Amino acid sequence: xxxxxxxxAVFVVLVGFLWKGLQLNPGEVPSPLIxxxxxxxxxxxxxxxxxKLATADLRGKVWLLNVWASWCESCRAEHPxxxxxxxxxEVPIYGLDYKDSREDASRWxxxxxxxxxxxxxxxxxxxxxDYGVYGVPETYIIDGNxxxxxxxxxxxTVQVLQDEIVPLVRKLKG
Amino acid sequence: MKRTIAxxxxxxxxxxxxxxxxxxxxxGDPVLQERVMKLAGELxxxxxxGESLAESHSDFAxxxxxxxxxxIEQGKSDQEVKDYLVQRxxxxxxxxxxxxxxxxxxxxxxxxxxxxxxxxxIFNLRRRRTRVTEAPLSEEEQARVKNLLNEGDxxx
Numbered sequence: 205x206x207x208x209x210x211x212x213a214v215f216v217v218l219v220g221f222l223w224k225g226l227q228l229n230p231g232e233v234p235s236p237l238i239x240x241x242x243x244x245x246x247x248x249x250x251x252x253x254x255x256k257l258a259t260a261d262l263r264g265k266v267w268l269l270n271v272w273a274s275w276c277e278s279c280r281a282e283h284p285x286x287x288x289x290x291x292x293x294e295v296p297i298y299g300l301d302y303k304d305s306r307e308d309a310s311r312w313x314x315x316x317x318x319x320x321x322x323x324x325x326x327x328x329x330x331x332x333x334d335y336g337v338y339g340v341p342e343t344y345i346i347d348g349n350x351x352x353x354x355x356x357x358x359x360x361t362v363q364v365l366q367d368e369i370v371p372l373v374r375k376l377k378g
Numbered sequence: 379m380k381r382t383i384a385x386x387x388x389x390x391x392x393x394x395x396x397x398x399x400x401x402x403x404x405x406g407d408p409v410l411q412e413r414v415m416k417l418a419g420e421l422x423x424x425x426x427x428g429e430s431l432a433e434s435h436s437d438f439a440x441x442x443x444x445x446x447x448x449x450i451e452q453g454k455s456d457q458e459v460k461d462y463l464v465q466r467x468x469x470x471x472x473x474x475x476x477x478x479x480x481x482x483x484x485x486x487x488x489x490x491x492x493x494x495x496x497x498x499x500i501f502n503l504r505r506r507r508t509r510v511t512e513a514p515l516s517e518e519e520q521a522r523v524k525n526l527l528n529e530g531d532x533x534x
Contacts, residue, residue: 230427231427233424233467233468233470234468234470235467235468236464236465236466236467236468236469237466329441333441333445333466334466335466336466336467336468338424338425338438338467339424339425339438
């Protein structure tokens with residue numbers, strides 16, 4: 205009996221691991237920045253260059269940092285969702301315009317609408333590197349203490365809002 | 379069949395073409411460049427995860443190469459450059475994962491499997507030896523064996 209049970213048990217465990225592996229997305233690399241202070245930055249804003257978007261000014265409130273670019277196809281896909289979400293006033297969304305040109309980015313926002321309270325202009329992508337950005341769009345949830353609580357890689361969908369972002373934002377706002 | 383072969387050849391030529399396209403070279407000082415590329419060879423491109431930063435020609439890899447070069451020019455050691463990237467992108471960017479409680483299984487798993495397999499083999503071999511004990515033949519059996527052997531001889 206044992207001579208059949210042992211291989212069967214090994215097989216079942218193996219299938220269990222492989223099955224779980226199939227459900228995971230290899231493109232999503234867990235960020236080491238979760239539960240760490242968000243890297244500080246102070247960037248000129250996209251619209252008005254004399255204005256700054258600085259992490260220090262956002263202390264004390266929960267906010268989203270959405271990394272986007274006019275050249276990014278998936279950003280187009282998530283854009284309507286972000287616009288809708290911004291209207292609900294649930295949480296302020298700030299943009300990080302990553303490796304873009306000012307003209308293209310401004311035109312993009314004019315054409316498709318602007319869900320952001322403000323966007324920092326990160327032309328050389330240095331702030332993006334500090335945040336470990338490797339595939340736009342990426343979205344970070346940052347709490348009142350300036351700590352990154354969640355990172356979503358890839359476009360935001362209604363599903364993602366409902367399952368990941370809104371529940372966490374509500375919890376953080378207390 | 380012919381079509382299959384043609385298709386396979388086509389696919390092969392594509393893969394060769396893809397391999398031929400190399401990462402954008404870093405300009406200037408060859409010593410510096412060699413150091414950058416050696417380091418980049420041990421780092422994973424997060425966008426095209428099968429390739430190292432040195433092999434990849436994605437935008438991400440190009441950015442990372444520029445960054446590594448910049449850090450080295452600032453006088454950072456190889457370890458400091460790696461630490462800088464790990465801090466931002468996580469251990470996953472290293473092709474050689476560090477030994478932590480999370481990765482212990484990766485490091486020692488093969489050894490554990492080998493020891494367990496060898497142990498099981500030795501255990502089974504021992505058991506088999508004890509199971510097949512040589513029992514001396516009784517006189518009656520001896521006679522029968524002799525009989526059978528002789529029978530064979532007479533027939534031949």
